[in-house]
Amino acid sequence: MGIVEFISQPWHWSVSGAMIVLVMFILLWFGGSFGASSNLRTICAIGGAGKNISFFDFDWKGQLWNLVFIFSAVGGGFIAVNFFPSPEPVQIAESTQTHLSNMGISTPQTIADGYGYVPSEIFAVDNLFSIRNLFLLIVGGFFVGFGARYAGGCTSGHAISGLSNLQIPSLIAVIGFFIGGLIMSWLVLPVILTA
Amino acid sequence: MTKSEAVSWFRIQEMFRFESFHMYGIIGTAVILATALTYLSKKLNVKSIEGSEMKFKPKKMSVTRYLLGGIIFGLGWAMTGACPGPMFTLLGHGVWAIVIVILSSILGTYAYGVLQSRLPH
Secondary structure: OOHHHHHHOOOOHHHHHHHHHHHHHHHHHOOOOOOOOHHHHHHHHHOOHHHOOHHHOOOHHHHHHHHHHHHHHHHHHHHHHHHOOOOOOOOOOHHHHHHHHHOOOOOOOOOOOOOOOOOHHHHOHHHOOOHHHHHHHHHHHHHHHHHHHHHOOOHHHHHHHHHHOOOHHHHHHHHHHHHHHHHHHHHHHHHHHHO | OOOOOOOOHHHHHHHHOOOOOHHHHHHHHHHHHHHHHHHHHHHOOOEOOOOOEOOOOOOOOOOHHHHHHHHHHHHHHHHHOOOHHHHHHHHHHOOOOHHHHHHHHHHHHHHHHHHHHHOOO
16 A cells, blocks of 8 residues: 555544644644634734724734644645545444434435535535525534634633643533533534424 | 544534544544643653743633633534634635635634623633
8 A cells, every 4th residue: 555545544533633732742842832713813813803802902923823723724634635535435423324314414425425524415515505504604603713712712722732731621611512512413403404 | 634534524423422432532542642741741841942831821710701612612513513623624625615614703703802891701
């Protein structure tokens, strides 16, 4: 197996976990920290939000390294799917596939159907202008942005950086993430998707 | 993020339904390894390349903001299947719909800034 094929296979979770920590410590070593959501705040500041709202009134130039991180993530995603594409779609648990199918969401079985990163029923450009999909994407995105700032961090900042630094506030945030995620995936999403 | 499939909406549903270990494996491995390395870095007094302390920032204790903020974040995470890092990664994939999510997450961030003083922390 050539090296490209080797890397193109989906990575084992332990490898992924280790890579995340590598990234985290590279950032720390260069004087930064691992936390993606603060970039959303920086973007608001660059957009001039600091003129009226004190929360965005800070020296965003000191945060450019973090913007480089997320813009590099765009590049990384591009390289990964174009040069190291997986030979088969994301292998999702049968039970999840059945549950999703009952809500009208199909899980790709072959690469021709899709890679399994996002469901076409919600994300395909052709399907975008339905009230349901716009609701999921707009309200969902709003909640992610609002919630992350309110909690002062997202998965990278709290679940990984915060927990590894033994921060109780991060544990509370992660518990919150789960409460919200469980309510949505068990109770609300089934209603939204089958409405 | 792509090869780990952490950017997959399907993986996030799987995670919240406890139907696979995969996402827990990723985050669990990362937390355990990062905890060990954080401890070691502090013990060995490892400095950043600039010679200053590494930014292991302690957070001020409180419950409300972390719990409420976390819950709201979690709701959104399960809807979009993407948290901030994956949002940008998916943009690199050419998932144009994610532009809507990115823009609304910026709006949500802005809304927090506006409402901050009126929210319980």
